[in-house]
Amino acid sequence: MTTAIEATEAGAPIRREPRFSWLWQLLRDPLGCFGLILVLLIVFAALGADVLSPYDYKALDIKARLASPSVEHLLGTDNLGRDTFSRILHGGRIALYVALVSVGSSLVLGLFLGMLAGYGPRWLDNALMLLFDAVRAFPVIMFALAVITVVGPSLETIIFVVVVTTVPGYARITRSATLSLKNTEFILAERSLGAGTIRVMASHLLPNLIAPLLILASMDIPVVITIEAGLSFLGLGVKPPTPSWGSILNDGYSFIRNTPWLVIAGGIPLIITTLGFTFLGEAMRDVFDPKLKKDR
Amino acid sequence: MSQNDLVLDVRDLSVSFRTGRGKVRALRHVDITVPKNKIVGIVGESGCGKSTLINSVLRLLAPNAIIEPGSQVDFLGDDVIKMSNSQLTDLRGQRISMVFQDPMTALNPVISVGTQMTDILYRLKIPMAEKRKRAADMLAQVGIPDAQRRLEDFPHQFSGGMRQRICIAMALMMNPALLIADEPTTALDVTLEAQIIHLMKELREKFECSMLFVSHNLGLIAELCDEVIVMYAGEVVEQGEVHDLFHRAAHPYTRMLLECDPARIAEARQELPTITGSVPDMIDLPPGCIFAPRCPRRYEPCDASPPEPYAVSDQHSARCFLVRDGR
Amino acid sequence: MLLYTFRRLGLAVLIVCLAMLLLLAAIHMVPGDPAGIALGPRATPEMREAFKVKMGLDQPFFVQYFNFLTNVVTGDLGTDVWSNRPVATMIGEQLPHTIALAIVGLSWSILIGIPLGCFSAVHRNSLLDKFTGVLSVACIAIPSFIVGLYALLLFAVELKWFPAIGAGDSGDLGDQAMHLVLPGLAVGLGWVGYLARFVRTSMLEVLGENHIRMARAYGLPTRRITYVYALKLAILPTVALLGVGVGSLISGAVFAEIIFARPGVGKMVVDAVNTRNYPIVMGGVLVTTMLFALSTLISDLIAAWLDPRVRQGL
Numbered sequence: 001m002t003t004a005i006e007a008t009e010a011g012a013p014i015r016r017e018p019r020f021s022w023l024w025q026l027l028r029d030p031l032g033c034f035g036l037i038l039v040l041l042i043v044f045a046a047l048g049a050d051v052l053s054p055y056d057y058k059a060l061d062i063k064a065r066l067a068s069p070s071v072e073h074l075l076g077t078d079n080l081g082r083d084t085f086s087r088i089l090h091g092g093r094i095a096l097y098v099a100l101v102s103v104g105s106s107l108v109l110g111l112f113l114g115m116l117a118g119y120g121p122r123w124l125d126n127a128l129m130l131l132f133d134a135v136r137a138f139p140v141i142m143f144a145l146a147v148i149t150v151v152g153p154s155l156e157t158i159i160f161v162v163v164v165t166t167v168p169g170y171a172r173i174t175r176s177a178t179l180s181l182k183n184t185e186f187i188l189a190e191r192s193l194g195a196g197t198i199r200v201m202a203s204h205l206l207p208n209l210i211a212p213l214l215i216l217a218s219m220d221i222p223v224v225i226t227i228e229a230g231l232s233f234l235g236l237g238v239k240p241p242t243p244s245w246g247s248i249l250n251d252g253y254s255f256i257r258n259t260p261w262l263v264i265a266g267g268i269p270l271i272i273t274t275l276g277f278t279f280l281g282e283a284m285r286d287v288f289d290p291k292l293k294k295d296r
Numbered sequence: 297m298s299q300n301d302l303v304l305d306v307r308d309l310s311v312s313f314r315t316g317r318g319k320v321r322a323l324r325h326v327d328i329t330v331p332k333n334k335i336v337g338i339v340g341e342s343g344c345g346k347s348t349l350i351n352s353v354l355r356l357l358a359p360n361a362i363i364e365p366g367s368q369v370d371f372l373g374d375d376v377i378k379m380s381n382s383q384l385t386d387l388r389g390q391r392i393s394m395v396f397q398d399p400m401t402a403l404n405p406v407i408s409v410g411t412q413m414t415d416i417l418y419r420l421k422i423p424m425a426e427k428r429k430r431a432a433d434m435l436a437q438v439g440i441p442d443a444q445r446r447l448e449d450f451p452h453q454f455s456g457g458m459r460q461r462i463c464i465a466m467a468l469m470m471n472p473a474l475l476i477a478d479e480p481t482t483a484l485d486v487t488l489e490a491q492i493i494h495l496m497k498e499l500r501e502k503f504e505c506s507m508l509f510v511s512h513n514l515g516l517i518a519e520l521c522d523e524v525i526v527m528y529a530g531e532v533v534e535q536g537e538v539h540d541l542f543h544r545a546a547h548p549y550t551r552m553l554l555e556c557d558p559a560r561i562a563e564a565r566q567e568l569p570t571i572t573g574s575v576p577d578m579i580d581l582p583p584g585c586i587f588a589p590r591c592p593r594r595y596e597p598c599d600a601s602p603p604e605p606y607a608v609s610d611q612h613s614a615r616c617f618l619v620r621d622g623r
Numbered sequence: 624m625l626l627y628t629f630r631r632l633g634l635a636v637l638i639v640c641l642a643m644l645l646l647l648a649a650i651h652m653v654p655g656d657p658a659g660i661a662l663g664p665r666a667t668p669e670m671r672e673a674f675k676v677k678m679g680l681d682q683p684f685f686v687q688y689f690n691f692l693t694n695v696v697t698g699d700l701g702t703d704v705w706s707n708r709p710v711a712t713m714i715g716e717q718l719p720h721t722i723a724l725a726i727v728g729l730s731w732s733i734l735i736g737i738p739l740g741c742f743s744a745v746h747r748n749s750l751l752d753k754f755t756g757v758l759s760v761a762c763i764a765i766p767s768f769i770v771g772l773y774a775l776l777l778f779a780v781e782l783k784w785f786p787a788i789g790a791g792d793s794g795d796l797g798d799q800a801m802h803l804v805l806p807g808l809a810v811g812l813g814w815v816g817y818l819a820r821f822v823r824t825s826m827l828e829v830l831g832e833n834h835i836r837m838a839r840a841y842g843l844p845t846r847r848i849t850y851v852y853a854l855k856l857a858i859l860p861t862v863a864l865l866g867v868g869v870g871s872l873i874s875g876a877v878f879a880e881i882i883f884a885r886p887g888v889g890k891m892v893v894d895a896v897n898t899r900n901y902p903i904v905m906g907g908v909l910v911t912t913m914l915f916a917l918s919t920l921i922s923d924l925i926a927a928w929l930d931p932r933v934r935q936g937l
Contacts, residue, residue, distance in 0.1 A: 031757065031760075130641060131645065134641035134645045135642070137638045137639060137641070137912055137916060138642055138646070138870075138912055138915070139870050139873040139874045139911050139912065139915055140870075141873075141874040141889075142873065142892065142907065142911045142912065143646065143908065145877075145892050145896050145904060145907075145908065146650065146904055146905065147646075147649060147650060149895070149896045149900075149901055149904045150901070151650075226766040229766065229768075230768055233768055233881075234893055235897070249768070249769075249772060253772060256776060260780070263772050263773070263776055264773075267769045267772060267773060270766060270769055271764075274764040274765060274766060275761060275764050277764075279760065279764075356840060384842070385844070386842065387842065388841060389841030389842035390842060393841070394840040396833060396840075398833060401833035401834060402833050404838070404852050404855075404856065405856065405930075405931070405932055406856050406859075406929070406930060406931055406932075407852065408931075415843060416841050418844070418847075450935070452935075453935070463837075466841065
């Protein structure tokens with residue numbers, strides 16, 4: 001937020017906060033701290049999957065099918081005798097990959113569309129807003145199922161669906177910030193001094209938008225991971241043998257009466273990830289946007 | 297004046313608020329009395345503790361408020377500070393009632409006026425029809441036409457002046473001994489103000505209750521009240537009979553208030569007079585008189601110790617060394 | 624009020640039409656050959672052409688869309704690729720199960736979420752309030768299918784308190800209710816959290832308003848102030864929110880129906896995706912989108928009707 005304050009007109013008092021003060025504020029919130037630890041844990045596990053995995057995630061071991069947790073297999077094995085722990089570590093990569101790519105694309109696309117709606121002509125604004133309303137009209141999973149029917153299940157399909165359904169959120173935030181900034185006096189003044197539209201937007205809009213967009217992004221990450229895992233659970237996500245938390249759950253579901261371990265183990269990383277990002281997002285919102293805090 | 301003639305007797309009331317910066321001493325050693333059948337006015341700038349004072353009388357203070365030991369709020373012989381929750385419920389709305397500042401937000405928007413009025417009568421074991429009749433009577437008395445039918449209406453169907461009339465009707469539903477009016481006309485425009493003040497005066501006589509009238513409008517106080525209390529930064533700086541106080545204001549603060557009152561400025565001046573400076577920080581209090589930093593007539597004793605109330609006449613006192621020293 | 628109802632209804636229809644346009648456009652835009660995917664790699668070009676003609680995919684985009692809309696208006700959602708039964712009839716058979724599930728899920732979240740939110744607001748900053756706050760966030764964060772799977776594992780497979788799969792005997796209401804408990808929980812738990820938080824926030828806002836202070840000053844009983852004077856006002860935005868909730872309940876219902884092997888639109892659509900049964904998928908998406916729009920509409924109308932300021936202004 002320091003940049004946002006410095007970016008206001010010259011002459012106004014510049015309040016300089018110590019660098020990274022927000023990080024300290026975040027760490028002081030016990031839930032935010034807890035969330036950060038969980039997120040770091042997942043990121044670490046996903047990045048280090050190759051090194052940390054005790055087995056090759058594709059390696060079959062027919063003799064050790066559906067094994068319970070033991071010293072050899074920390075979280076047991078699945079119906080093909082593959083080591084669940086190794087598969088979970090590699091599944092984390094898929095989950096984070098889908099989350100980062102789709103949330104990142106949504107953010108960029110939403111920023112662009114939001115500025116277009118806010119700064120562009122009136123009809124374009126109305127058309128885009130109507131489009132966003134139309135996107136929100138679907139139950140997300142149903143939209144995903146329809147697209148999958150036509151183009152088939154794949155990682156790209158998931159990312160496409162997620163981007164389409166999450167873009168409106170980012171675009172709306174950007175649009176309202178653009179609209180409120182558009183007519184403020186100092187923007188008009190700068191434009192009359194000959195500053196280009198793009199430059200004006202970039203220098204004033206972005207600093208104000210970083211916080212709300214990042215908060216939304218960190219809130220969207222668990223949603224995206226849930227969609228990926230959910231579709232994979234339905235068998236409509238990533239193709240086997242690529243490990244996904246959802247497909248581990250799917251295998252576990254088929255053998256839920258034989259062994260509960262697979263379902264339990266498949267659910268834990270999902271819970272850790274969604275909780276971690278949600279707690280982190282909540283704490284970030286409290287730090288960056290005290291107005292939204294409302295007595296929490 | 298004997299004890300029995302007093303409805304409200306506040307003695308040595310001190311209230312503080314716990315905040316992140318420290319303890320804010322919002323009220324300090326306040327003594328006020330409200331005699332039977334009299335109207336007592338309280339004046340002062342915003343933030344002087346008027347609201348804290350009336351909220352203490354009803355024990356409606358914010359959760360971070362502390363009533364300091366030694367404080368006493370006697371209402372008809374009972375100490376409000378020592379009351380239990382059930383005694384407080386019994387007190388509020390029944391024996392002490394209140395009219396709020398902003399009639400636009402004082403009524404619940406989704407409950408009909410009739411229900412809100414009859415709800416106040418929940419303590420009475422009388423049939424609903426009877427309660428509704430009383431509510432309609434009350435509305436008629438405050439000048440709402442077609443009262444019976446309008447009980448069904450919701451607050452948004454009434455104008456601001458009408459809503460304040462409804463609030464007054466609600467306050468008088470249980471025929472309280474003391475009516476507290478917290479700037480009841482501030483949110484209304486001037487023509488309505490006169491009507492509401494007139495109505496309150498009339499109803500006070502009819503219902504024979506005492507009244508504590510908070511305002512920053514000196515003209516209103518002069519017109520309506522029998523006695524005046526001037527507050528500054530959590531202290532009572534001057535109090536007395538209304539004419540005596542307005543004509544022989546002893547405390548420099550009261551004098552400045554009177555000068556600032558637009559109604560009193562006879563000749564057209566270029567600019568309105570103001571009191572320079574602002575209300576002091578009530579966390580770190582100066583050792584001497586609280587008004588000293590802003591006082592134009594400050595002299596040696598003012599910074600040494602806080603002044604006591606000194607008598608100007610037998611019904612009029614001021615906390616100012618000027619009075620003691622006869623300067 | 625009537626005019627408002629019609630205006631909102633018109634808006635809902637428009638949004639559903641637009642949503643379907645968007646869906647068809649998205650499908651049209653994505654690179655991919657629907658016929659190839661539906662018929663598999665071994666299909667001959669002739670078979671693909673025949674499939675396209677049959678599905679109307681050979682027509683220009685807007686003709687496809689127009690045909691789709693006119694068919695929908697006449698109640699024709701096409702026929703099942705494999706059994707040739709009308710899709711509308713098939714969805715009609717499955718829809719009551721999904722609606723029942725959504726209602727149970729919604730009831731779970733209302734019955735737990737709203738009192739929890741009220742409690743938190745009244746006892747603000749107490750230990751229990753903070754605990755409820757964390758619990759609500761956790762409920763929101765955890766995916767519904769995890770809740771479903773764990774509930775199935777714990778209450779049906781291990782403890783055997785509730786039946787695991789199916790919808791129960793069609794004649795036996797008690798049995799059907801038992802079969803709805805766990806799926807309903809899975810679908811509704813996230814919204815328990817949402818509602819608790821939302822009700823808490825709007826309760827706190829209302830409790831700070833002037834008229835509540837006035838009710839206190841009049842000595843009204845605390846219970847009446849909280850549960851009538853404050854809740855009546857705080858519930859209004861919550862009611863409007865419930866309609867939006869149905870959207871996520873439907874998404875959750877897809878998983879619950881798969882996990883608990885219940886009949887329903889969600890299970891039907893997922894099965895249809897696996898067999899490339901395009902008409903059923905489109906019909907299912909359309910019907911659930913309409914259901915979503917309808918519930919948003921109804922909750923908006925209820926919220927408007929509950930608020931005398933809006934009700935009389937319309």
